[in-house]
Amino acid sequence: MITIKTIRKAGILTALLAIASSCVQDLDRTPAFDVTSATVYADPSNYKSVLAKLYAVLAVSGQQGPAGKPDISGIDEGTSNYIRLLWCLQELPTDEAVIGWNDQTIQDFHNLRWTSSDGFITGMYNRIFYLVAASNEFIRETSDEKLASRNITGQAAADARTYRAEARFLRALAYSHAIDLFGSVPFVTEADAPGSFLPRQISRTELFSYVESELKAIENELAASRAAEYGRADRAAAQTLLAKLYLNAQVYTGTARYTDAVTYASRVIQANAYALEPNYLNLFLADNNTSREIIFPVTFDGLRTQTYGGMTFLIHAPVGGSMPVAQFGINGGWGGLRTTKALVNQFPDVTGATDKRALFYTQGQSLEINDITQFTDGYAITKFRNVTSTGRAGSDPSGNFPDTDFPLFRLAEVYLIYAEAVLRGGTGGDAATALTYVNALRARAGAPAITASALTTDFLLGERSRELYWEAKRRTDLIRYGRFTNATYLWPWKGGVKEGRAVEDFRTLYPIPASDLVANPNLKQNPGY
Incomplete structure (x- = not known):
């Protein structure tokens, strides 16, 4: 590695x-x-x-x-x-996401x-x-x-x-x-x-063209898909990055490139080198390096890559209140990160009974956020942990630094890129295949399959949130859908007010x-x- x-x-x-x-x-x-x-x-x-x-x-x-x-x-x-x-x-x-701290200008982000x-x-x-x-x-x-x-x-x-x-x-x-x-x-x-x-x-536009050409x-x-050492970029990593660029090309350049997004997503999928992880939660645990779904990780090791950023931040900062610290394989929570009811409402229930991706902690937490600086305002997220799939804690005996890797690219996102690009008019793929990919993700989550008529771009925006939340995708998705700044979609404390408000398009x-x-x-x- x-x-x-x-x-x-x-x-x-x-x-x-x-x-x-x-x-x-x-x-x-x-x-x-x-x-x-x-x-x-x-x-x-x-x-x-x-x-x-x-x-x-x-x-x-x-x-x-x-x-x-x-x-x-x-x-x-x-x-x-x-x-x-x-x-x-x-x-x-x-x-x-919201964060409870008042460090420097950190609150300016949710307030836009x-x-x-x-x-x-x-x-x-x-x-x-x-x-x-x-x-x-x-x-x-x-x-x-x-x-x-x-x-x-x-x-x-x-x-x-x-x-x-x-x-x-x-x-x-x-x-x-x-x-x-x-x-x-x-x-x-x-x-x-x-x-x-x-x-x-x-x-x-020029920089887009340069990155595309590179x-x-x-x-x-690059090494063939999944033929490189773990943690190193292979052919699928480059193809995934191209697919992501093409999906957002209309935002970046003013010209849609959905057919190219289908093409490069298909190359990743059809290589058959990567496969969905059977258990969704295992993608975010300390032994996620064993998963065949993660295409390009940012790797962390509790003994050799010690940092207060990266996965140290993403595992410690969401733990606080009455949350059982030992279940996260760390020595203590930082009581900062939670989510808003807008994400919670993407799921049919908060227990995970009808969708295993609903990884919320609700005990002692309120759904409504009256004060962003209070950790107990807003449901906590339990997605990232420093324990293995067998329950063993990470390698750092102090419990400070985790072994969990950050899944920057994974196959599930490629499935969703393919589906969205097809629905937006990209050729070289078909809606039936797109439906198969989306239902494969839902089957893993224990969520009911959807029908062809339910597969819309609006549905996919919600499905991307359910599948990829807290994986550093959401701002880009909301911008692509035209829902980041305007009043089309409001969430708690957007723009600094509890009910949410539109902000400047810039x-x-x-x-x-x-x-x-x-x-x-x-x-x-x-x-x-």
């Missing part, structure tokens, strides 16, 4: 990135090791360790866990973790009133571009020309080319988050000398951080900010 076994050797990348992220001028990084690109990349045995650091950017926040040697400074390591910030920016502004100086938004932006910069450096140093100049041939060269394709995938993933969250952003590739210029701002270029350079994009606008005069702010 590349992100677990080799992460501790990957600190060499810190020195290589001291200037590498030219797109974000306000990141203060100090080289921690007396090494250069020449010394590191002269030995191909180092390549996998450096690649491990690229993957680790998603999971941890620095060179040691859980804090002390941050990749970026000026922000708390725990709160600025990539997955934690992605989750917060995707879930907190929606009907699926953030500004361009928001530290959490800046943190997400900086994490994205740190991963872009790190990937650029690796791609630059593993080019065919560089390999030849170092006399790296044979299997070592072949391995380096596979690693390079994975780095291109990770860069495409980071840029896909930039497309979704920020729209038009600074643009740099391995062809740009680090630290020598101020990047130009690329349009959302993923297509590496599709067959909130469908986050602002470019004010600090980067000052640092780079080539940048223009998103409208409304």
